[in-house]
Amino acid sequence: MTEAIDFRQAGFSAERPFRPWREGIFAALAWGATAAVTWGLPDVIQWGATGLFASLAGLVALVFLTLAILVPLRGWQGGVLTHYGPWFIALGLWLLVWEITTAKLGWLPKPFFSPPQGLLHVYMTDWDRLLICVAYTARLWGLGFFLGITLGFAGGVGLGWSKRFAYWGMPLLKLIGPVPASAWIPCAFFIFPSTFHASVFLVALASGIPVAILTASGISQVNRSYYDVARTLGASSRWQIRNVAIPAALPNVFVGLFMGLYYSFAVLVVAEMLGAKFGLGWYLQFNTAYSAYANVYAALVIMALICAGLVRALFSVRDRVLGWQKGIL
Numbered sequence: 001m002t003e004a005i006d007f008r009q010a011g012f013s014a015e016r017p018f019r020p021w022r023e024g025i026f027a028a029l030a031w032g033a034t035a036a037v038t039w040g041l042p043d044v045i046q047w048g049a050t051g052l053f054a055s056l057a058g059l060v061a062l063v064f065l066t067l068a069i070l071v072p073l074r075g076w077q078g079g080v081l082t083h084y085g086p087w088f089i090a091l092g093l094w095l096l097v098w099e100i101t102t103a104k105l106g107w108l109p110k111p112f113f114s115p116p117q118g119l120l121h122v123y124m125t126d127w128d129r130l131l132i133c134v135a136y137t138a139r140l141w142g143l144g145f146f147l148g149i150t151l152g153f154a155g156g157v158g159l160g161w162s163k164r165f166a167y168w169g170m171p172l173l174k175l176i177g178p179v180p181a182s183a184w185i186p187c188a189f190f191i192f193p194s195t196f197h198a199s200v201f202l203v204a205l206a207s208g209i210p211v212a213i214l215t216a217s218g219i220s221q222v223n224r225s226y227y228d229v230a231r232t233l234g235a236s237s238r239w240q241i242r243n244v245a246i247p248a249a250l251p252n253v254f255v256g257l258f259m260g261l262y263y264s265f266a267v268l269v270v271a272e273m274l275g276a277k278f279g280l281g282w283y284l285q286f287n288t289a290y291s292a293y294a295n296v297y298a299a300l301v302i303m304a305l306i307c308a309g310l311v312r313a314l315f316s317v318r319d320r321v322l323g324w325q326k327g328i329l
Contacts, residue, residue: 023085024068030092031061044106048121114294136278144203152208156215181206199271207260218252
């Protein structure tokens, strides 16, 4: 009994080697059922890429079945299946329900709802236009976001460090900050010479405001004894800002970056809908006008994946930059 208790306290259990096996089987069954239903049952309305989607779902099911067999035979830990196994199962079941309620039974009717093969058909037939729109959106978002966080960070440092700068700047920031960036669309389109420049300004405003506020908050919260020690050792104000204030405020800065990332994407879509000639926001508006909702959903999936990838990349940068916090916080 004592050995069993120590064995479990060490992080192991008798059932652990079989968990990846079970989850691989269940994932294979979920994706296999999706493939069988897609291929075997007739569609209420004809959709493109039905056979291709069924083949891809069957291939995924075969991969999960192979992993489920190899994990116990090879003695692998099955880390991917153990951690993401429930998500693989849920995704397969969700695709199965989505397929049945749209393509097979028509409970969610066309054109407002599209089955999975409808989105796949869009990616196959309209991939060139989607790539152009992704490139335009990336250019617009990149210029606006990095311009906004650069100016927001610089302004936040000034607000948190200089009382004179904060005296004039903080009331303006409190006045502009609560107003959604999309509310400035009429002014931006009137002031700037083109819709592209106005859209860059709106994205920069949406991303820069939270960075400025949280950077100023982080610098103002730094322990004053750090500055006293630095001044005693002969450090200049510029050295204190660069080596004391900014590193101590970085956790707040990254919170502002995450907030600015989400806000900038929301404003980006609105700005592109109002005047851009290309971009994912323009693509959404264009296809909504023609009731091509499969194209709309396909663009939304791309936007979600891009945003998730950027958030993941920002998390990686934060973990690397703030590695000194490990063991402290």
